[in-house]
Amino acid sequence: MPTLSEAEIASLLTPYLPNAAPVVVSQLSLYLELLLKWNARTNLTAIRDPEEIVRRHFGESLFAGQHLAPEIRTLLDFGSGAGFPGLPIAILRPEIAVTLAESQNKKATFLREAVRTLGLPVEVWAGRVETMPKTIQFHTVTLRAVDNMAAALSSAAPLAEKELLLLVGAPPIQPPGFTLRAPIPIPGTQTSILLRATRQ
Numbered sequence: 732m733p734t735l736s737e738a739e740i741a742s743l744l745t746p747y748l749p750n751a752a753p754v755v756v757s758q759l760s761l762y763l764e765l766l767l768k769w770n771a772r773t774n775l776t777a778i779r780d781p782e783e784i785v786r787r788h789f790g791e792s793l794f795a796g797q798h799l800a801p802e803i804r805t806l807l808d809f810g811s812g813a814g815f816p817g818l819p820i821a822i823l824r825p826e827i828a829v830t831l832a833e834s835q836n837k838k839a840t841f842l843r844e845a846v847r848t849l850g851l852p853v854e855v856w857a858g859r860v861e862t863m864p865k866t867i868q869f870h871t872v873t874l875r876a877v878d879n880m881a882a883a884l885s886s887a888a889p890l891a892e893k894e895l896l897l898l899v900g901a902p903p904i905q906p907p908g909f910t911l912r913a914p915i916p917i918p919g920t921q922t923s924i925l926l927r928a929t930r931q
């Protein structure tokens with residue numbers, strides 16, 4: 732028996748993604764079970780309550796995913812941790828080639844297992860973003876809850892062809908060459924906002 736039924740997951744997601752498609756909810760259910768199993772023996776996320784994982788991690792990631800332009804084909808999730816926001820975005824928008832970059836080995840190992848279990852064509856870069864080939868670019872780079880956001884942004888900016896999509900507590904300094912758009916409130920939280928920075 733899954734920890735939460737698919738109906739319960741869909742209901743918890745309603746503020747972030749009304750009318751989630753059944754295929755999205757069933758993929759998220761698999762992801763939740765795997766995350767709970769791994770998190771019981773290795774610390775992937777401090778959020779342990781399944782409903783909170785659905786709301787905060789899945790919901791906020793899917794909310795961000797809905798603010799991506801329809802034409803996006805490539806996306807890098809910088810410091811993906813246990814997969815947020817990149818993996819729910821890959822579930823929501825399977826036509827996007829998503830790369831999850833994560834420098835901690837145990838988290839990158841989990842990400843590889845999650846991608847295999849979910850059967851998603853997602854790449855995992857197990858290392859620091861700064862060690863990626865300098866020639867690579869992605870349409871959009873996402874960042875959520877990355878420590879030292881200023882340093883992360885200066886590493887992320889050259890990789891973003893069009894846009895940075897940030898889930899942050901407060902607007903950061905505007906990265907050179909980008910225009911910060913108006914902050915978008917995220918449902919269910921006063922502590923973080925969604926920010927788009929588009930290349931000028």
Ligand SMILES: C[S@@+](CC[C@H](N)C(=O)[O-])C[C@H]1O[C@@H](n2cnc3c(N)ncnc32)[C@H](O)[C@@H]1O
Pocket residue numbers: 809810811812813814815816832833834835838858859860861874875876877878883886
């Ligand atoms: C606080 S966690 C947040 C994870 C996830 N984005 C989330 O919102 O739950 C930040 C993650 O970024 C990773 N990280 C930080 N700097 C990185 C870098 N330069 N390259 C790759 N991963 C990085 C860390 O290992 C950590 O797992």
